[in-house]
Amino acid sequence: MEEPKTICFTIDGQEAVAAPGETVLDAAKRLAIDIPTLCHHPGLEPYGACRLCVVEAFREEHSTIVPSCIHTPEDGDRIETDSERVRRTRKVVLELLLARCPDVEVLQRLGDEYGVEAERFPVSTTGDWQDKCILCGLCVRVCSQGVRRNAIGYAGRGGERCVTSPFAGRAEACIACGACVFVCPTGALHVEDTDTERVMVEIGARLPLLACRACGRTFTTQASFQLMHQRQLIPETTLCTCPDCRRAETRSLAEKVLTGQRTATSR
Ligand code: SF4
Ligand code: FES
16 A cells, blocks of 8 residues: 655754644644644644634745644645744734733733734723633534533624523533633633532533542532443443542552562562
8 A cells, every 4th residue: 555645844944744634733743843822732623713823834936824733734845933924923813812802811921922012903802701712612622522512612703703502591411521611721711619519600501510439529520420431431430439539549459469469479
């Protein structure tokens, strides 16, 4: 069978290779070249939403600005990740993101790095949690591609576009696993645990918690437990134990095995 062709190109003057379909961002990571991203996660399909990862791609006489997380290179391409044009484009991207979400720390920090000073675009905040949402889509993708629940999605168009549960009602499919909170780059989403239930604050879901069979501490929701149990075929006793107790049990088992071995060799 014919070997798939490797694409040879350069990134910031370094020789780079990519398999067919691999992106510039993938190849840059292998070379430890840092490209800022906001909507990218290696475990999820790229989406190309934030445009912060832009690079300049030179082919023959021409160059274009492309998002590195979705751009696949061709043989002989020359990629510059920190050219004047790249820095200018990233600055505009950050100005636009800051006009939507002025209080988001990660954007403020990147804004400083790229020299954003005065507000050039009118600030368009809504006064609710969406003021921290840059519509990167990571939460929606992790819920559909990772957890496979599709509990949240988008609604509206243009400036009205937002992340929400279906028909802005109760997110029936949500199991309150917290994956969306974990991947959100701006801290727009929150989870709060009471003694008995987990509240997905912005998504509007409340689900009963499960207590560890060993220490009694709540650590996940019953719905997450059921899903893991169905999909992963992990024994119920393991799943019903919190990570701390699981570690302690493994340690104690390992100690017992080692003590047994020592006793056997000293006989
Ligand atoms: S809530 Fe967070 S993860 Fe979801 S789209 Fe907004 S910024 Fe991205
Ligand atoms: S990381 Fe590439 S467009 Fe957001």
